[in-house]
Amino acid sequence: MATPIDHSRQKEYAFEMAASSIRFGPGCTKEVGMDMQNLGSKRVCVVTDKNVSKLDAMKQVHEGLARVGIEYTVYDRCRTEPKDSSIKEAIDFAKPYQPDAFLAVGGGSVIDTAKLMNLYTSFPDAEFLDFVNAPLGKGMPIPGKLKPLVAVPTTAGTGSETTGTAIFDLVEKKAKTGIAHRNLKPTLGIVDPLNTRTMPSAVHSSSGLDVLCHSLESWTAIPYHQRTPRPENPINRPAYQGANPISDIFSLQALRSTVKFLPRAVKDPEDHEAQSEMLLAATLAGVGFGNAGVHLCHGMSYPISGQNPGYKHKGYVTDNIIIPHGVSVAVTAPSVFRFTGASNPDRHLAAAEAFGVDISQVKKESAGEVLGEALAEFLVELGDQPRGLKDLGFKEEHIDDLVEGTIPQQRVLMLAPSLSTEIEEERGQLRQLFEQSMSY
Numbered sequence: 001m002a003t004p005i006d007h008s009r010q011k012e013y014a015f016e017m018a019a020s021s022i023r024f025g026p027g028c029t030k031e032v033g034m035d036m037q038n039l040g041s042k043r044v045c046v047v048t049d050k051n052v053s054k055l056d057a058m059k060q061v062h063e064g065l066a067r068v069g070i071e072y073t074v075y076d077r078c079r080t081e082p083k084d085s086s087i088k089e090a091i092d093f094a095k096p097y098q099p100d101a102f103l104a105v106g107g108g109s110v111i112d113t114a115k116l117m118n119l120y121t122s123f124p125d126a127e128f129l130d131f132v133n134a135p136l137g138k139g140m141p142i143p144g145k146l147k148p149l150v151a152v153p154t155t156a157g158t159g160s161e162t163t164g165t166a167i168f169d170l171v172e173k174k175a176k177t178g179i180a181h182r183n184l185k186p187t188l189g190i191v192d193p194l195n196t197r198t199m200p201s202a203v204h205s206s207s208g209l210d211v212l213c214h215s216l217e218s219w220t221a222i223p224y225h226q227r228t229p230r231p232e233n234p235i236n237r238p239a240y241q242g243a244n245p246i247s248d249i250f251s252l253q254a255l256r257s258t259v260k261f262l263p264r265a266v267k268d269p270e271d272h273e274a275q276s277e278m279l280l281a282a283t284l285a286g287v288g289f290g291n292a293g294v295h296l297c298h299g300m301s302y303p304i305s306g307q308n309p310g311y312k313h314k315g316y317v318t319d320n321i322i323i324p325h326g327v328s329v330a331v332t333a334p335s336v337f338r339f340t341g342a343s344n345p346d347r348h349l350a351a352a353e354a355f356g357v358d359i360s361q362v363k364k365e366s367a368g369e370v371l372g373e374a375l376a377e378f379l380v381e382l383g384d385q386p387r388g389l390k391d392l393g394f395k396e397e398h399i400d401d402l403v404e405g406t407i408p409q410q411r412v413l414m415l416a417p418s419l420s421t422e423i424e425e426e427r428g429q430l431r432q433l434f435e436q437s438m439s440y
Helices: 028-038 056-067 084-097 108-122 201-220 245-267 272-292 296-306 325-330 333-343 345-354 364-382 396-406 423-436
Strands: 021-024 043-047 071-075 101-106 149-153 165-170 175-180 188-191
Touching (some): 021 028, 021 272, 028 056, 028 101, 028 188, 043 084, 043 108, 056 101, 071 084, 084 165, 101 108, 108 149, 108 165, 108 175, 165 296, 175 296, 188 272, 201 245, 201 272, 201 296, 201 325, 201 333, 201 345, 201 364, 245 272, 296 423, 333 345, 333 423, 345 364, 396 423
Parallel strands (some): 043 101, 101 149, 149 188
Antiparallel strands (some): 165 175
16 A cells, blocks of 8 residues: 655645746837737726826827727726725726736736736636635636736836736735736736836835845745645646745845945936836846745735834825835844844845845854844935834734734745744744834
8 A cells, every 4th residue: 555645745846937028128118009919909908097197108008009009998096005995996997898908007006906907807707815815815726828918117116017926905804915826927027217217216215125125035035945835736836936046046136236226216316227227126026036935024014014003104195094015024124034044044144245244254143133234224224214113103012913914924924934834933933023123
């Protein structure tokens, strides 16, 4: 009698590389009409928001589509940091129009909304929670191809133009969650540095911090071959697989570029080289984390955003009280990387070196401390950043709810080095991380 195989304990043995096609260059947005024509599209749903709808990127889209005579409609009610209600409203707009392709023009919130409009118009009979990440949703794999989606990012941050991930607030659960599957990724990302020139300094800053954490988290995630379980069918291999040799190249380069160019992009609105390099870094990091994944900073950021006690970020023009995603991610970073340092000192030291630290005399056991210190210094020098959760309005009594909002984020927590898989021990570790993140 053969011993039955326990698939849940089998470690992964392979990794996959998936990313959207990317076109990078100043002015390349004007090609978008021809792109839609080349994809065979006859009826396009353009997705944007009220702010971006007034910008030159949308002017290029209107002109490009009109030039080739493609019929289109515009949905411009995307919400910054989308909620399930705003996503459902967008889907309800798209379904009766029955587009044969989507064109997203905006930041990560717009592109993520367009991905989900595409998903639920391609599978109109699906329940909303069918594809949402478990345990908050059913976590079903997307069973087939979607319609073409072209993404034109106007912020340098999320890398959403390269990834199969879409994030939103599930309001009744007080948690950020999302859908992650390779079939969600855009067909083409049009990455045009001219489109980020209108970004306010505060948006450059917070979206750049998202790039910083994407690169750091994917660089320090558990190696792909340590992830369990190995999928029985390759369709179930997650997009977020753990650090791997190809993602490493993208993540480390994105980190180096962010450290060099983000402070310049934030301080000088006329520094077009720095803006262009940050947009490229966002795309590089998108390829890196889109295949390796993120871990604790992102897992902890979702309840921070979802449970905002009333913080409004300086320089953000929005009707809603939001903690910008990059701010909510970076606020725990100094504590997180102190905690993960022991898991792989060499990687943490290489990351510290990217911040300009002389690591020649640093002992391996100090790797996390040194990287945490370098990060805190970088954030302070960048300026206008909350110096911990206290500055966002959180108090000691909020910590339990923050911990409980983090625990369902297993899709990213499973990639966190040093984090226990035993639930009570994990709770204790998360509590300590939130306590340490109250100020830096």
